[in-house]
Amino acid sequence: MLKKTPDTENNFLKNYKRHEFATPLLSIDPVLFTYRFGQLRVLLVKRSNHPDKGLWGLPSGFVDMEHDETLEATALRKLYEKTHVKPPYLEQLYSFGNPSRDKCAWSVSIAYTALIAHQECQAYIETLSDTQWWSYETLDEIKLAIDHRQIIDFARERLRQKALYSIVPAYALSEKFTLPELQHLHEVLIGKKLPKKSFRRRIEQAELLIDTGEKQMDSGGRPATLYRMKETARHYTFIRNLEE
Amino acid sequence: MLKKTPDTENNFLKNYKRHEFATPLLSIDPVLFTYRFGQLRVLLVKRSNHPDKGLWGLPSGFVDMEHDETLEATALRKLYEKTHVKPPYLEQLYSFGNPSRDKCAWSVSIAYTALIAHQECQAYIETLSDTQWWSYETLDEIKLAIDHRQIIDFARERLRQKALYSIVPAYALSEKFTLPELQHLHEVLIGKKLPKKSFRRRIEQAELLIDTGEKQMDSGGRPATLYRMKETARHYTFIRNLEE
DNA sequence: CAAATAGTGTCTGTTAGACACTATATG
């Protein structure tokens, strides 16, 4: 007969070797969007590691268990490596997992959606030869790594939904932006023209924006008012969705 | 000088040992809700393993990398163990992760929300001494394992949101249900009375339900019509939310 | 019959969309 160690939590913890538990490989996949030249764009990186080395993909990474305190921290760390800024919007999107998505083994990807103004990081990105904005509409032209196309499509669809009931997409614009800019972005995301008066009215009624007093002078017509978002706007949802 | 193996994907895969990559421990935490005796209830299990052995918690489990083909499959497997049925509604909720949530090590929980009619599994659950429905309102009376209270609250809040813009909560009712039942469930989730006429009208206009022709005779008044959901109802969202 | 619950008819105030209008810039 074996002499048994008492089954206390302390003894359990003492003997706990993580690697004795077979557990899927975990990666973090941030999908960073911006709005540039009238198009939705996504940040892609040329992969320097297997699998799918050499293909374009998301700026993925593994949790650094020594230093990362949260899953978000991992996402922010990977985004910082490629942009040198912290995006003003970051939200967990979905976790994808199956035995073959990564060829190697059962693996799980926790995807995040992030938004940023391209002006905030354009200069830094241009110093990197392996990193660039890619128009969402032209993604069909390239083969993306692993299941990253599926993840991007999932993020894109969620962002379309958010355009219907919030002004979260505004985080893909500069800190100061105009209502016509925001409306055009929403139109790109939703895929149809929106009635100007209604769009402006719902945002005005919700009191989501602050008039900076400044005007954007470069439009070749009447200058548009520059606004910035109130902090409350981040979590505000309209009672009524834009119609699809 | 070392003779280097060519850096091909094949060589990479050949040498790929998962356990050489330190990766967080991953568990799946399904939150199964039902509606019984006018209350929202959640399925809890007395934990037979550390950590927090002996406390009540969610019916958690690990991905079985030999047999589970998806993350959902793991959630369904754990729920089946405790209910012997497959719930009609299952949706990924959120992934929680940090270095201390599980005391042992960096760990990640992928939580799922599931809904079921208690009638579908009541008989089986009553055969298990370690499993029971717990009213959400009385969760304060017990200490839950690890961060399961936080996960349940997160799921509860998401379900409240869904009550505002969908009839997904109906999956917590029997396959055939009445409009007053559904309205009461929504009132519990949202935490306030709803105008009867408006509630009925929005569901009628959306054509989400099928009149079974049957009536529920036990209400002590005029019998209520029994409906079942169309499959389209699962993904339908109203253009206009119920007001909070 | 009264009591209880289910379900409807209808009025009213609010509001989204339509669209024509005004406002302010450039050249």
Next chain:
DNA sequence: CATATAGTGTCTAACAGACACTATTTG
């Protein structure tokens, strides 16, 4: 001035909430 873009005034059809009404059961 014309052109371009920003932003507003206002009408109307649709509809959510209020609430009183009818309908159908039990006892």
